[in-house]
Amino acid sequence: xxxxxxxxxxxxxxxxxxxxxxxxxxxxxxxxxxxxxxxxxxxxxxxxxxxxx
Amino acid sequence: xxxxxxxxxxxxxxxxxxxxxxxxxxxxxxxxxxxxxxxxxxxxxxxxxxxxxxxxxxxxxxxxxxxxxxxxxxxxxxxxxxxxxxxxxxxxxxxxxxxxxxxxxxxxxxxxxxxxxxxxxxxxxxxxxxxxxxxxxxxxxxxxxxxxxxxxxxxxxxxxxxxxxxxxxxxxxxxxxxxxxxxxxxxxxxxxxxxxxxxxxxxxxxxxxxxxxxxxxxxxxxxxxxxxxxxxxxxxxxxxxxxxxxxxxxxxxxxxxxxxxxxxxxxxxxxxxxxxxxxxxxxxxxxxxxxxxxxxxxxxxxxxxxxxxxxxxxxxxxxxxxxxxxxxxxxxxxxxxxxxxxxxxxxxxxxxxxxxxx
Numbered sequence: 001x002x003x004x005x006x007x008x009x010x011x012x013x014x015x016x017x018x019x020x021x022x023x024x025x026x027x028x029x030x031x032x033x034x035x036x037x038x039x040x041x042x043x044x045x046x047x048x049x050x051x052x053x
Numbered sequence: 054x055x056x057x058x059x060x061x062x063x064x065x066x067x068x069x070x071x072x073x074x075x076x077x078x079x080x081x082x083x084x085x086x087x088x089x090x091x092x093x094x095x096x097x098x099x100x101x102x103x104x105x106x107x108x109x110x111x112x113x114x115x116x117x118x119x120x121x122x123x124x125x126x127x128x129x130x131x132x133x134x135x136x137x138x139x140x141x142x143x144x145x146x147x148x149x150x151x152x153x154x155x156x157x158x159x160x161x162x163x164x165x166x167x168x169x170x171x172x173x174x175x176x177x178x179x180x181x182x183x184x185x186x187x188x189x190x191x192x193x194x195x196x197x198x199x200x201x202x203x204x205x206x207x208x209x210x211x212x213x214x215x216x217x218x219x220x221x222x223x224x225x226x227x228x229x230x231x232x233x234x235x236x237x238x239x240x241x242x243x244x245x246x247x248x249x250x251x252x253x254x255x256x257x258x259x260x261x262x263x264x265x266x267x268x269x270x271x272x273x274x275x276x277x278x279x280x281x282x283x284x285x286x287x288x289x290x291x292x293x294x295x296x297x298x299x300x301x302x303x304x305x306x307x308x309x310x311x312x313x314x315x316x317x318x319x320x321x322x323x324x325x326x327x328x329x330x331x332x333x334x335x336x337x338x339x340x341x342x343x344x345x346x347x348x349x350x351x352x353x354x355x356x357x358x359x360x361x362x363x364x365x366x367x368x369x370x371x372x373x374x375x376x377x378x379x380x381x382x383x384x385x386x387x388x389x390x391x392x393x394x395x396x397x398x399x400x401x402x403x404x405x406x407x408x409x410x411x
Binding site: 005008013015016018022023024025026032033034 | 321322325337338340341342343344363364365366367368369409410
């Protein structure tokens, strides 16, 4: 499962996503294998959780 | 009159005794940043000791560990990678079990694979197993070209040295930059879908050889390996023993740990600090950052260590996701920081793991 990241000012980070199970932040870079896995997960019809309030 | 050097007499088609002779990183199995010698979980299908992966199509069949079983390594080595079967499992049609090293394209580009000038390469290694017979392995490009190979282990529980020569592949697409170049698979059990014919280049993604020894097929079977070398040329030469510091830095291009004092910054609020971190070795690509909160603390002058609760993220400058040199960590703690104060991390190695693996 993945979750959006929100900064203190409320901005949702647009170039990173958090992998929940191991507290990992993943950059949106196609050469990153974790990002490649995230794209496959999205293609399967999934959507990330909203960021914590 | 030009001065002739020894290097002038070495053809580009032959292996060089200078520089990066062995294209395998951590072939002596000495670097283990992730596990520090402890065993992997049987549920793992991923990275083990540095640069080495275990692949399990169905997890739970194998565990791996640096120096598993505590046997004496072959002469000249102090470490090996050991795999132990956890059950007697018959590999199904689409199953595959293996240990793998994926070599970056930059590190094999001079082999010229995929061109008419493809060079011969030689794989050599020390191996020991509780099983005997014909084992399988494969050289492939991670998708569309593969060269299955076999080797024989004659005596159980005895280190044996193996060399296999691989003719350069004149076909296919082989990575030559920072993506996948060559993968070396040591098969521990493979089904018919992924088992090819030994000694022939194929356009199928084979990862082993059909009807070879299956380590996963015997409960408690062991497979130990070290001294793995892939070099240019048609003959195996002595293992390219690199100094520990150099080997560690080669590994850190793909995986590194934030240690105590490695990052410093400022408290943004009572509960959050931003710390800059410059990778000691530039990474292969923008890295994934994983917080291990139990391994780290934040400290401010006259304050700390303060336990970490979470990591908001690891960010690169100006929204870039292509940076390989460093970035900043946004770390959260309980309400104990003084806004504006200098912050530095402490604790054991690995508060944050950075991965840019292939």
